[in-house]
Amino acid sequence: MDDFLAARSQMALSLGFHIIFSCIGMVMPFFMAVSHFIYLRTGNENYKNITQAWSKGVAIFFATGAVSGTVLSFELGLLWPGFMKEAGPIFGMPFSLEGTAFFIEAIALGFYLYGWNRFNRWFHWFTGVVVGISGIASGILVVAANSWMNSPSGFTFKDGVYTNIDPIKAMFNPGWFSQALHMTIAAFAATGFAVAGVHALMIFRKKNIAFHSIAFKIAAVFGIAAALLQPLSGDISAKFVAKTQPAKLAAMEAHFETGNNVPLIVGGIPDEKAKKIKYAIKLPGLLSLMIHGTTDGVVTGLDKFDKRDQPPVAVTHYAFQIMVALGMLMMAMGLLYIFAAWKKPDLLRAPWFLKLFIFATPVGFIAVEAGWTVTEVGRQPWIINGIMRTADAVTPMPGIAWSFYLFTAVYFTLSLAVIFLLQRQIKMVPEIYDVHAKPQMV
Structure with missing residues (x-):
């Protein structure tokens, strides 16, 4: 493996792991806040148990997300010094603000985890809301930085020199809204279906059914709402890509010849x-x-593009097709859930229905990974679209392949640790106060 491929592979590996941790860290606090709000309004201890269980999961993913995010920040400088030298002063602001959002999130999470029976109950709930808002803000700011790489703005580039730098314009570049919207909705869909799938498995195994039924409902509603909204944000994103990155769109669709109809x-x-x-099926x-x-x-x-300016077609096309197919699957499951909740509530407890959601547990995150592959691979060979090539930004330091092997081991070890902690947490779910409560699936 040459150093350039190793650097790209290490960055892809780091992003691939971090994006899962960050999506869950962005979204789970909102599940937690909804459950906590219902508990405060109703006094139902099931919701308190769910809130406390989910808050521990939030803490696990916050810690792992912090570790993987810190690694990424170092990798930008170590693996891509040419990029950071030129781009750092231009798009550095969203990273600085993301750090601020991260610290606010950390403080709020500390208040929330240790605030039970210590703070005013509504202030305590509010600190949980702040965790979610800060997490969403962090995600949007990071995506704003990435969208700048796809639609660079906020500077003048002439004769290899960057002048007239405007960090605000760079942060709010033409692509930030569509990309941030699409990514945020995707995070809600992926996390909603994953959490719903875990609780569906517990219901299927007849473990604490009342507890898991309520948790399933909250997660499923979030995930389904996001899945049904995602095509709208996808349409906005596709139209923007067609306008600003036509080579990426052509690779996504494996569209080789310019034409109409x-x-x-x-x-x-x-x-x-x-x-x-x-x-292919052609519509x-x-x-x-x-x-x-x-x-x-x-x-x-x-x-219309020179061969050296074309992105890898096969990888981009397959990733796009996977993303769309899984998105459609989640939409179909969402419509089925709505129909069942409206017309046939008994279906929500049917074994086949639970198995469907169990099967779909990883589907949203596979779609997220595929979508991120489209974003990154579809931009190649550019690290700054149309301005700087990825090959010109890589570090000249030799031995990057060994760094890739080391980080691969670290990330897989981290993943195993997360899986272990989550399994332990699920097994420690408290018994329901009212063991005779009827499962609430609708």
Whole structure:
């Protein structure tokens, strides 16, 4: 493995792990806050038990997210010094503000974890809300920095020199809203389905059914709402990508030739040498219609870009197809849940229905990983779109492959530790005060 590939692989590995920790850390506090609010309003001890159990999970993911995020911040400087030298003064502000949000989140989480029976009960609840808001703010700020790499702004670039730097404009670059919206909704969908799947497994095993039924409902409602909203944010993102990164869109769709009345591709195997896609389902004119509002709209193909400026087509296309397919699966499950809750509540306790959600536990995070692959691989060969190539930003330091192997071991060890802690936490779920309570699935 050469050093350039090792540096990219190490960054991909770090981001791949961190994005799961950060998504859960962003979203779980809102589940916790909803459960705590219902407890304060009703006095139902089941909700208090759920809140306390979830708060311990939040603490686990906060700690692991802090570790993996710190590693990423060092990797930016160590692996990509050429990038940080030029880009640091331009897009550094969101990282600085993210640090502030992180400290606020840490303080609020400390208040929340140790504030039971010590603070005013509504102030205590509010500290949990602050944890969630700070986590969302951190995620949005990091995504703003990443979106700057996709749609750089806030500076003038001429003759290899960056001038007229405006950090505010760089932070609120043209792509920050669409990318932050899409990522935030994806985090809610992925975390909602994952948490619902864990509680569905406990219900299926007939463990503390009243407790897990309530927890399942809260997580499922969040996840389903996000899954149903995600196509709207996806449409906004796709239109923006078509405007600012046409090569990425062409790779996503394996669209080789520029033209109008372009079909939407479903599935297929790209053949980059023959410049065509095999075995795909083609929906006539739909891509042109989705991007331009008319089938006469022209969609730029890969033929308009020099070979050295084209992203890897196969990886980008497969990742995009996986993301869309899993997103559609979550939407279908959401509609099924709504139908069951409305018309046939007994379905919500059916073994096959629980198995469906158990199966879907990792689906949202697989979709998130696939979407992040589209974002990063689809931008290649650029680290700053259209301005700096990734190969020009990598460190000249030799031996990066060994660093990649070491960090791979560290991250897998960290993942095993998280799994162990979560399994232990699930086994320690308290018994329900009212063991005869009827499961609340709707």
